[in-house]
Amino acid sequence: MYAAELVGVTKRFGPVLANDGIDLAVARGEVHAVVGENGAGKSTLMSILYGLHRPDAGEVRRDGNRIVLRSPTDAIRHGLGMVHQRFRLFPGLTVAENIVIGAEPVRRGRLDRAAANEAVAALSERYGLRADPSALVGGLPVGVRQRVEILRALYRHAEVLILDEPTAVLTPGETDRLFEVLRTVAATGVSILLVTHKLSEVLAVGDRVTVLRQGRVTGRFTASETDADELVNAMIGRSLTPPAPRRARVPEGEPLLEVRDLTVRDADGVARLSGISFAVRPGEIVGLAGVAGSGQRELVDSVTGLRGAVPGVFLAGTPVLAGRDPRVAYVPEDRHGRATAPGMSVAENVLMGAQRDLASRGGLPRAKVRARARDLVDRFSISAASVDVPIGALSGGNAQKAVLARELTRSSQVVVAEEPTQGVDVGVRERVHDLLRTARDEGAAILLQSSELSELRDLADRILVLYEGRVVAEFPGDATETELGRAMVGATG
Amino acid sequence: MNVFEWSFLAGVLTATTPVLLAALGGLLCQVAGVFNIALEGQLLWGAFVAVVVSDLTGSAWTGVAGAVAATVLFSALLSGPAVALRADPIVVAVGLNLLALGLTAFLMRQIFGSGGTYSSPDLAGLPDLGELGVDVPVLREQSPLVPVALLLVVVMATWLTRTRSGLRLRAVGQHLDAAQAVGLRVSGYQHGVTLVAGALCGLAGAQLSLGNVTLFSEGMSAGRGWIAVVAVMLSGVYPGRLLLACLLFGVAEAFGFRLQGAGLPQQAADAAPYVITLAALVLAAVTRRRRRSYEHA
Ligand SMILES: Nc1ncnc2c1ncn2[C@@H]1O[C@H](COP(=O)(O)OP(=O)(O)OP(=O)(O)O)[C@@H](O)[C@H]1O
Ligand SMILES: [Mg+2]
Numbered sequence: 180m181y182a183a184e185l186v187g188v189t190k191r192f193g194p195v196l197a198n199d200g201i202d203l204a205v206a207r208g209e210v211h212a213v214v215g216e217n218g219a220g221k222s223t224l225m226s227i228l229y230g231l232h233r234p235d236a237g238e239v240r241r242d243g244n245r246i247v248l249r250s251p252t253d254a255i256r257h258g259l260g261m262v263h264q265r266f267r268l269f270p271g272l273t274v275a276e277n278i279v280i281g282a283e284p285v286r287r288g289r290l291d292r293a294a295a296n297e298a299v300a301a302l303s304e305r306y307g308l309r310a311d312p313s314a315l316v317g318g319l320p321v322g323v324r325q326r327v328e329i330l331r332a333l334y335r336h337a338e339v340l341i342l343d344e345p346t347a348v349l350t351p352g353e354t355d356r357l358f359e360v361l362r363t364v365a366a367t368g369v370s371i372l373l374v375t376h377k378l379s380e381v382l383a384v385g386d387r388v389t390v391l392r393q394g395r396v397t398g399r400f401t402a403s404e405t406d407a408d409e410l411v412n413a414m415i416g417r418s419l420t421p422p423a424p425r426r427a428r429v430p431e432g433e434p435l436l437e438v439r440d441l442t443v444r445d446a447d448g449v450a451r452l453s454g455i456s457f458a459v460r461p462g463e464i465v466g467l468a469g470v471a472g473s474g475q476r477e478l479v480d481s482v483t484g485l486r487g488a489v490p491g492v493f494l495a496g497t498p499v500l501a502g503r504d505p506r507v508a509y510v511p512e513d514r515h516g517r518a519t520a521p522g523m524s525v526a527e528n529v530l531m532g533a534q535r536d537l538a539s540r541g542g543l544p545r546a547k548v549r550a551r552a553r554d555l556v557d558r559f560s561i562s563a564a565s566v567d568v569p570i571g572a573l574s575g576g577n578a579q580k581a582v583l584a585r586e587l588t589r590s591s592q593v594v595v596a597e598e599p600t601q602g603v604d605v606g607v608r609e610r611v612h613d614l615l616r617t618a619r620d621e622g623a624a625i626l627l628q629s630s631e632l633s634e635l636r637d638l639a640d641r642i643l644v645l646y647e648g649r650v651v652a653e654f655p656g657d658a659t660e661t662e663l664g665r666a667m668v669g670a671t672g
Numbered sequence: 673m674n675v676f677e678w679s680f681l682a683g684v685l686t687a688t689t690p691v692l693l694a695a696l697g698g699l700l701c702q703v704a705g706v707f708n709i710a711l712e713g714q715l716l717w718g719a720f721v722a723v724v725v726s727d728l729t730g731s732a733w734t735g736v737a738g739a740v741a742a743t744v745l746f747s748a749l750l751s752g753p754a755v756a757l758r759a760d761p762i763v764v765a766v767g768l769n770l771l772a773l774g775l776t777a778f779l780m781r782q783i784f785g786s787g788g789t790y791s792s793p794d795l796a797g798l799p800d801l802g803e804l805g806v807d808v809p810v811l812r813e814q815s816p817l818v819p820v821a822l823l824l825v826v827v828m829a830t831w832l833t834r835t836r837s838g839l840r841l842r843a844v845g846q847h848l849d850a851a852q853a854v855g856l857r858v859s860g861y862q863h864g865v866t867l868v869a870g871a872l873c874g875l876a877g878a879q880l881s882l883g884n885v886t887l888f889s890e891g892m893s894a895g896r897g898w899i900a901v902v903a904v905m906l907s908g909v910y911p912g913r914l915l916l917a918c919l920l921f922g923v924a925e926a927f928g929f930r931l932q933g934a935g936l937p938q939q940a941a942d943a944a945p946y947v948i949t950l951a952a953l954v955l956a957a958v959t960r961r962r963r964r965s966y967e968h969a
Binding site for chain 2: 250252261263267269271276280281283285288289290331
């Protein structure tokens, strides 16, 4: 008997068949990985299991019995818990409040804060999920917020825990810690459904793997008996082409991006960046590594002009312009905040900033706009029902491709990319990497910030390591992960 | 002029109370994420119904009850479309404000036979606390709704921070999807606060037409509902701050009366409280925003 089963689940969104007769079963205490391309239907399937969507056909079973889930409330009652791809936390409430809400301890008609804090502390202790119960959630780092979500599910006695791309937002260290936690939790008999794009994670932490492709199951594997190639094949129907061998190149020409002795202070006068100097030449990709919060945000904001016209940043020899310097293409990490306007259409989003070129006689000819948008959608193989759907309705990977489509067609000579493959599937990742390499070969100067060391090693000609607001080391692109990792935590030499 | 005279302080309390009651309703809506700018209309409607019922029954308390009931019904016209049907709350609220203005003017002619101002010896006003045996100087000539309003500030602050439903209400206002995901009945809470705000505006209206004065005149809410809206926007989820913002208006209005007594033209004296309140509230908002943006930079 399985802890949870999805049997013949089908779900349509208008013309899109998101899930097509899917069967999936999780045993007690099992870590079950669900992988597949962007838009394969993973999130939809998980949402059905959590009562957020109702299936058009098929059923959900718990411990062998059919259950009907009309809402998350029903799901919670049946011992299901979910950690969402976009967190569902209340920023103005404390950690403990966020966890107990919906099942709060009450004493004599009042909220029993002490009992809540105690319960949360006990749970944290038991599963090794450290979080201060009385801290406000709004000010916490992403990794801790995620712990709060997991604790919330455990507090509600979840016996099946669904995590949708939990590692997309985590640093490598945080990811390792999460996996330890998941193993601890699974050892207590909780079943875990883990959606992810990173195959190494699947193999490291999963017991079994289900692969989805275009709404159907295309493979079922036991993690210990499979490998990444086999999974990729099931996911995208072909193998990945190995990256072109690294050319030893010495980029020439005047730097397109130059940073000279850049120092940035926050409102309290604390230096967030000190004495940063580097240059990126045409045809060069410079990688930026560092643990989260080492100054990446400040550096990127300075280089793109978002921090104003900071002294020390030069684009093709002239100072950066405040606002958003048009000479820089920028692929932001925050996909639904900075990178896109989620409520606006795909067409509006991919053409944002380019409308001026399309305008004629003071108007925007609709036909021209849509034709141009459709062209971009095709060229970057973005799968969307039409260019008129809101971009927020696209799957994560497709939204990311749309951002790249906009930025890489801006004909800017400098490209700043932050976590460009976060949350995208292996096929898209390969495609994004190709796009960046092509831009490089066409003479762009690229600054690539990534928390994934393998990505930096695949793409970058040189890698700068940020630590506490300083560049503490510079490596050639083929540096080992160990070397990089040591520099990232400030262990020099 | 001595600001510390009891009569001045009493004037402040009188002027503050209707604004405060309406603003408490608005605050509740804001906490639960309902954008309610229909306070002005509800206040006016409450004031009108209070006078009509009191006039018919000869009982001020029945008037108050009638005003509360009628304004709750009126607020359902906001909660229905805005919460259940997810219509734009601004559009609905603007409609309601206009409706209240037109409807009270129309019904006034139907019921009392003429427009303008209605007052009559048959119209029972709310008793003074002095008559009920309260012997505190500032409160002696106030209606019982004045201490009720002050008490409600404390009640609401406690409710929002110390109780389960208060916590859930705040959660609903902060993140609708998340509230749904943890199993809260989001629309239930939002309907609830909108109707409670209706009740509070009913009380506010009754205080205005049976407490502050004993009459009804067209458009007598005179922008107090809007002052309440501004006070709410600047107070976040804190009833204590809300009280301060409303007191500011009370002080300004009481001051305006004094100025009129001192020979200032009436129009200027009438406008004074609004100008002073808005200027001060906006100033407060700007300095707060500035401080906050430093913290985040
Ligand atoms: N609410 C919705 N309305 C319309 N279409 C939707 C909706 N949710 C999902 N879809 C569509 O259903 C398909 C499956 O989407 P889903 O989010 O399940 O993919 P996914 O496997 O989670 O992808 P990713 O890895 O990018 O997160 C996509 O084509 C998507 O555009
Ligand atoms: Mg997804």
